[in-house]
Amino acid sequence: MGLICGIVGLPNVGKSTLFNALTQANAAIANYPFTTIDPNVGAVEVPDERLQALAKIIKPKKLTPATIKFLDIAGLVKNAHKGEGLGNQFLSHIREVDLIVEVVRLFEDSNVVHVSGSVDPVRDIEVISLELGYADMGYLTSQAEKKRKAGAEEKKDLAVIEKVRDAINAGKPLKKDDLSHAELELMLPHSILTLKPVVYVVNAGEEKIPQELSGYSPLVSLNSKLEMEIAELPEEERKEFRSEEGCGLARLAKTCYELLNLITFFTVKGEETRAWTITKGAKSPQAAGKVHSDMEKGFICAEVIHFSELIKLSSIHEAREKGLIRTEGRDYILQDGDVVQFRFNV
Structure with missing residues (x-):
């Protein structure tokens, strides 16, 4: 989800x-x-002026913004x-x-x-x-009691469970950075x-x-x-x-x-220009999987140009002619604002 x-x-x-x-x-x-009573769920568009700017260059028939889900x-x-x-x-x-x-x-x-x-x-x-x-x-106290009676393998998280529980009990709940x-x-x-x-x-x-x-x-x-x-x-x-x-x-x-540590990358394939959401630090194959699971399975490479470079040009074709589109492999970490085409083989 x-x-x-x-x-x-x-x-x-x-x-x-x-x-x-x-x-x-x-x-x-x-x-x-x-x-x-039952939570309502809906997708919310993430405002991004870059998508409109890309549309002026690419002129797609369809623009699709990135979304995040909200639960009421x-x-x-x-x-x-x-x-x-x-x-x-x-x-x-x-x-x-x-x-x-x-x-x-x-x-x-x-x-x-x-x-x-x-x-x-x-x-x-x-x-x-x-x-x-x-x-x-209540939950952590119950978990700690179970862990103390369990075997060594199941006790590996006991110390951190007690650490988080004790901080809450002291009125100073921990955050992820702690x-x-x-x-x-x-x-x-x-x-x-x-x-x-x-x-x-x-x-x-x-x-x-x-x-x-x-x-x-x-x-x-x-x-x-x-x-x-x-x-x-x-x-x-x-x-x-x-x-x-x-x-x-x-x-x-x-x-x-x-706060969710998300970034946006764009695809401009076919008649659609689209913004995609991915966690900061994700690599090329993971990003490809956002578009389609087959792309991640058969990932070959990613052809990348950053939005800040593409926006100065008239088209993707011009970017190719000027050699501004670079080829990245499996270890490439996606950057916010990357415009990407994935090459894959299934």
Whole structure:
């Protein structure tokens, strides 16, 4: 399914409105908890001006942007780790995601009741953090007990399990940067919630972002209701409005993209010019596999020119004539902005 960003938050903070604006889907929205029971999933285009610039040179019939997937997960409530609200169902959904988009409410609206009775985004962040931490504590404690009784091979991750658990217990949850590569590899199968990268989204109206939120990063401020209204406009009006007002959705998509450690490469084969997503550090065969599994299996080479070079020319043909397209082998690491044609034989 690829990398997924999970939208989480307390009930009635605007999660489903944000999801609908992002994906132009139609997730249910209502002024009561748990409207979103089964998570909704949608693909979101990643804004990239380079794709439009390539289109002016290549003149394809079809332009396809890179996308990342978003999941709209049911609202979390205090004591979810004890089974309150949707409890374990919520937690199982969030374990499946690669990045957490944590939505907190700043807007005031007497028609939309806040589950805690008042608007306080810092408190809401703390509630969510505590619930995720409690869930991890319970899981890791259980795992540690099992590992102690197991054989030597199954105990190899016991030390790092206890390290992560003890940090949560001390109120200082670890992040990925706090662990070695070997420790991260051992923890990967456990899908620890507090180790997942987080983007904080402040859903605001006219309100200014309070100073107390300055310690939470990365943070994106937007108005999900306004973004939803813009998303429903005809395409030309939508583009014009967002170019004038700026787009919180674009900032959010780009922030998630960067935090997931993703880069974009382009293909210009046939009638389609397309942007593809791949993890930073990936090599040519892996990138070829993104386009088609046969390309990875039968990979021969990659013909590469960077966007910054191609944009100065009139066509791919001119790039070939000038000898600017280079041939790269299996060990070539894809760079953000590479324009690639893969040679393969199956």
